[in-house]
Amino acid sequence: MHTLWKLFKQYKPVISYLFFGGLTTLINIGVFGWLNLHMNYQLANVLAWLASVIFAFITNKLWVFNSKSMAWRTFLWETLTFFFFRVLSLAVDQLIMFVGISLLNGNPLIVKIIDNVVVVVLNYFFSKWIIFKK
DSSP: OHHHHHHHHHTHHHHHHHHHHHHHHHHHHHHHHHHHTTSOHHHHHHHHHHHHHHHHHHHIIIIISOOOOOOHHHHHHHHHHHHHHHHHHHHHHHHHHIIIIIITOOOHHHHHHHHHHHHHHHHHHHIIIIISOO
16 A cells, blocks of 8 residues: 555546546547537637636646646736647647548547547656746
């Protein structure tokens, strides 16, 4: 049991990121799936991105990377860089969706799930090494 706790503490940031990243992914896919029934997939994708990014910022800041600082400069840096890099990953997201749906005629929900795997990995590295670095 002691070894298990030691492993958990050692990998807590990764475990936390996977947990909250999973919830973020569920929000992204759920919002996309619902909105895609009512509007163009590209607009649905951007709105799903917005909902999931707001959730991700809060959970990443507070629980994944434990950045509790609310000092003006730190908060501004984290917010601006977080959204900047998420916009970059949105570009990758939109490209994957366009290729998968418009060019390859894939099922929008299946393409979205595959797309999220790529985006989650990309966002982890942005967050870990740039945005919330110690």
